[in-house]
Amino acid sequence: MSGFFVVFEGGDGVGKSTQIDRLAEALRGEREVVVTREPGGTDLGQQLRQAIMHGGHVAPRAEALLYAADRAHHIATKVRPALDRGAVVVQDRYLDSSIVYQGGARGLGEEVERISTWATEGLVPHLTVLLDMEPGEGRLDRELDRVERETGEYKALIRQAFLDLARRDADRYVVVDAAQSIDEVAEAVRVAVDEALTKAGLPGLPAGPRGLEPWGTP
Numbered sequence: 001m002s003g004f005f006v007v008f009e010g011g012d013g014v015g016k017s018t019q020i021d022r023l024a025e026a027l028r029g030e031r032e033v034v035v036t037r038e039p040g041g042t043d044l045g046q047q048l049r050q051a052i053m054h055g056g057h058v059a060p061r062a063e064a065l066l067y068a069a070d071r072a073h074h075i076a077t078k079v080r081p082a083l084d085r086g087a088v089v090v091q092d093r094y095l096d097s098s099i100v101y102q103g104g105a106r107g108l109g110e111e112v113e114r115i116s117t118w119a120t121e122g123l124v125p126h127l128t129v130l131l132d133m134e135p136g137e138g139r140l141d142r143e144l145d146r147v148e149r150e151t152g153e154y155k156a157l158i159r160q161a162f163l164d165l166a167r168r169d170a171d172r173y174v175v176v177d178a179a180q181s182i183d184e185v186a187e188a189v190r191v192a193v194d195e196a197l198t199k200a201g202l203p204g205l206p207a208g209p210r211g212l213e214p215w216g217t218p
C-alpha cells in the first residue's frame with residue numbers, strides 16, 4: 001500500500017462535504033485523488049445506503065451489519081485498490097462512525113468495532129480529521145421542546161463519543177474546530193494533512209497555488 005488514506009468524521013451538518021471538496025481540490029495535481037464515502041461509495045453500497053436510510057425501521061443489529069457490509073465491499077473493491085495504486089483516498093466517514101452511532105448511540109457496544117475491523121481486514125487511516133462543533137449552540141432564543149431537547153442531547157452524545165475516540169487515538173486524529181470560517185477550517189485541515197503526508201514519506205501539501213489559501217487572496 002503506497003497511497004494515503006484520510007477520513008473525515010463528525011456529527012451531521014458540521015461541513016464535512018465542503019471540507020472534503022476543498023482538500024481534494026488542493027491535493028489534485030501530480031497525484032491521483034479518490035473522493036468517496038460510507039455508506040454508498042460503491043454501486044452495491046448505494047443500494048445498502050437506500051436500504052439503511054430510506055426504508056422503515058431497521059433492527060439495530062441488522063443496521064450495524066448493513067454498514068459493515070457496505071464497508072467491507074467498499075474497502076475491498078475501491079479503497080484498497082486505490083491505495084495500492086498510490087492514490088490519496090479522501091473519505092467521508094469510516095469505522096469510527098459505526099463505533100459512535102451503532103456502538104454508542106444504539107448501545108451495541110464494542111462488538112461493533114470488532115465487526116468493522118473484520119470487515120476491513122484492519123485497514124486504519126493515516127489520518128482522521130474530526131470536524132468538531134457544539135451542537136446547535138446559540139441558534140435558538142426560546143425554550144426547546146421535548147423532541148428538540150432529546151435531539152440536542154443525542155447530538156451532544158455523538159459529539160462526545162467522537163471526542164473520546166480522538167483522545168484515545170491521538171496519534172491518528174486531528175480535531176478541528178468546525179465553528180470557524182470555512183477558510184479557517186480548510187487551513188487547519190491543510191496543515192494536518194501536510195504533516196501526516198510528510199510523516200508517511202509522501203510529498204506534502206504546502207500552502208500556495210495548490211494549497212488551501214482562502215479563495216480570492218491576492
Ligand code: TMP
Nearest residue numbers: 012038039067093094095097098101102
Ligand atoms: P451522511 O452520508 O450524510 O454523513 O449520512 C450518513 C448517516 O449514517 C449519518 O447520520 C451517520 C450514519 N452512519 C452510521 O450510523 N454508521 C456508520 O457506520 C456510518 C458510516 C454512517
